[in-house]
Amino acid sequence: MNKPLVSYVVTTYNIEKYIEESIRCAFEQTYSPLEIILSDDCSTDCTFEIMERMAKEYSGPHKIVLNRNEENLGITKHMNRAYLELTTGEIIVAAHGDDLSRSDRTEKSVEYLENHPEVTAVSFSIDAISEKGEILREHSAIVDKIHTYTFEGGGNIPAPSRAFYKRVLTTFGPLNDDCPTEDELISFRALMLGENAFLPEHMVQYRKHSGSSSNPENFAKFPLEKILKQQDDDMKKGIELGLITEEDREEKYAILEKMTEIRKRYRVYFAKRKVIDLIKLVCYHDVSLKMKLHYIREHMEYIRRK
Incomplete structure (x- = not known):
């Protein structure tokens, strides 16, 4: 049986300190066929230069798609472009440029989705880490057993470890330009098309730092x-x-x-x-x-x- 093409999407903006390690995680994914989308939202630091260098030096089996927006689009417009325009895979694996993923994350995501056709999006337990890589237990999202969610019951599975079918987006079209985030909206759309699953395996380390969008000062x-x-x-x-x-x-x-x-x-x-x-x-x-x-x-x- 032919395995589905998967798009592993790394989105970035001004995270030169962390981007190299994140891209290395993308290159080390064990799943194939895989296209890796490296999309930068017009960073003003050296983030894109690092991405560009690493893309040129890469000699592995995965297809690399490199993108730099001509102007800063903001979170939602950037996600619309990265997920809807740049990907050609049936399944999208979402990765932020300051987070770290285990090498088998894509493989485990696809395996679960294919074995559970009622599920349209899946996430794994995530460990929050500091700028220095220290575990921040209070900010982590961890479960000790599989949780599944339906539209009736609701539930937003963690974005940093999420994989979902591209049809979750194409069915509804781009997110509104003034919508401030893609996070819970992807889960919400996925629930109208099927179930969401949250699995206990620790697949992603989510980086908390001064520039994190989840910081209280960014609520506005x-x-x-x-x-x-x-x-x-x-x-x-x-x-x-x-x-x-x-x-x-x-x-x-x-x-x-x-x-x-x-x-x-x-x-x-x-x-x-x-x-x-x-x-x-x-x-x-x-x-x-x-x-x-x-x-x-x-x-x-x-x-x-x-």
Whole structure:
């Protein structure tokens, strides 16, 4: 049986300190046939020069596609270009230029997707690491058994270790230009087409550093209302395609709207970790008892580490 062509996509912007190690992980992938997309969003440091040099020096079995955007597109427009325009594979493996992947990550991703046809996107446990490569357990995303998610139940599997069918994007088209992130939107779209799986194997090390987009000071760059708008647009498309019903959309939108309000309060708390903001978060009427306990335990762990 012919194995599917896979596109391993490394996206970068101003990460010259880490890019060489990340590209080396891409070159060392054991799966074949594989095309490696190295796409830079018009970096102002030496990131692209390093990518260009490594692409020229590469002599392995994988096809290399090198791209540098003529202007800085921002996260979502760059992802639209990298994932929709530059790839030709049936499956996309997402990799950020400051993260590290095990050499068998692509192979394990394809194996799971092919053995579970109901699954449209898969992620693995990720270990967060510092700039020096130290494990940051509190920022890691780890499971001890396989978790699967459906559209009805929801769930966003980790982006740094995610692989998904390209049709997850082509079915719905490019993300909105003003959508601030591709992260949870890919999971959301994948759930309208099938199940998402989160596996316990540790496949990726996710780098936390001063330039990380997940840092609290960057929250303003990711307005939650625009994420919700993209989700609603995608659900409307899902209705047109017969993937979900209008009733499904109304029920899901109500849930997403509540979660957006909770996330706003969590962002306020997380930015400064003040007890008063924690109290406002856990006292919000839509926060479940399970989540209240989670936030309180998280705060106690933060105090302990501090």
